[in-house]
Amino acid sequence: MLRLRGLKWHVMSWSILRSTTREITKLSHHMPKAMSPSCRALKKTHQSLFRTSAQCFPPPLFGEQRAFYSQDSSKTPNSGSSARIKLRTRLFVTLLFGGSIIGTWWYVYQEKEQRIQMQRLEQLKKVAVGQGDFHLLDHTGQRRIKRDFLGHWVLLYFGFTHCPDICPDELDKMTNVVRILDKDPSLPPVQPLFITVDPERDDVAAMAKYVKDFHPRLVGLTGTAEEVMHAGRDYRVYASAGPKDEDGDYIVDHTIIIYLVNPDGLFLDYYNRMKNDAQIVESIRDHMKKYVKLFPD
Structure with a gap:
């Protein structure tokens, strides 16, 4: 609409100018040459009429169009910043909501794991495995009891020094486990223990000679037949000596298990x-x- 109005004003101004020029031309034919205006006068008249039309009529659409576009351009940055603020708000709300869900899930998961662990500990307390105490001699001849190892993680194996293959293999495996765990400084150390099921041959000296081939922290424990039997019974260990051969040697059939004690x-x-x-x-x-x-404590 503004464009048509400007075009109309422009056509009207040029129409007035053309009609005025025609009238002047007609008059010039009836006027004497002395009275007819010169080309310079006509040019001045044309310029004055154009100025008058420019003052009387508003400028064409171009100025208004520039103003219109300038107003639109001034609105564009504001709308962009508003959109960015809305996007940030949505992202913040999404992160807050998602974080609360993850946090709730993690809390519930930890509570569940802790509850399961407590139930397992209660079940272990009811199971009569390792609940008793033992009184044995270590491979240095010192009297040791179970309470000496409280506060430590313990790997415990029952065997005998004359075992041809199984006991050395299991003690090697237990030694490798302890060494691997020792490489992780975030984990507490594990104490390996070896309790004999053959106290008749495995005295203090035999145990001292045997354990030095494995981990340096390995403690060998022995004692009387009754003390050894009592320690094995607390851990449900089966042990039975076989028949002796011509040299008086024999094999002890026993439970082959490594126990983890907390x-x-x-x-x-x-x-x-x-x-x-x-x-x-x-x-x-x-x-x-x-x-x-x-x-x-």
């Missing part, structure tokens, strides 16, 4: 011959991460 002195897990050292390490790591102290 710092509270409770049996947590066991590992048979089918478990390799990597699997045992992973299991112990998991138990250490989920460990909840059951008894106060």
Whole structure:
């Protein structure tokens, strides 16, 4: 509409100018030459009429169009900044809502894991495995009891020094497990223990000679037949000596299990011959991460 109005004004001004010019031309034919205006006068008249038309009529649409576009351009940045603010607000609300959901899920998950762990500990307390105490001699001749190892993670194996292959293999595996765990400074150290099931031949000297071939922290424990039997009974260990040969040698049939005992002195897990050292390490790591102290100091 503004464009048509401007075009109309422009046509009208040029129409007036053309009609005025025609009238002047007609008059010039009837006027004497002395009275007829010169080209310079006509030019001045044309310029004055154009100025008059420019003053009387508003300028063409171009100025208004520039003003219109300038107003639109002034609105564009504001609308862009408003859109950015709305986008940031939506992102903030989304992150806040998503974070609250994740936090709630993590809290529920941790509560569930802790509840499961406490239930497992309660079940272990009811199971009569490793609940008793033992009174044995270590490979240095010092009297040791179970309470000496409270506060430590313990890997415990029952065997005998004259075992031809199984016991050395299991003690090697237990040694590798302890060494792998020792490489992780974030984990507490594990105390390896070896309790004999053959006290008749495995005295203090025999135990001292045997344990030095394995981990330096390995403690060998022995005692009287009654003391050894009592310690094995607490961990449900089966042990039975076979018949002797011509040299008086014999094999002891016994339970082949590595026991994991937590710092509270409770049996947590066991590992048979089918478990390799990597699997045992992973299991112990998991138990250490989920460990909840059951008894106060």
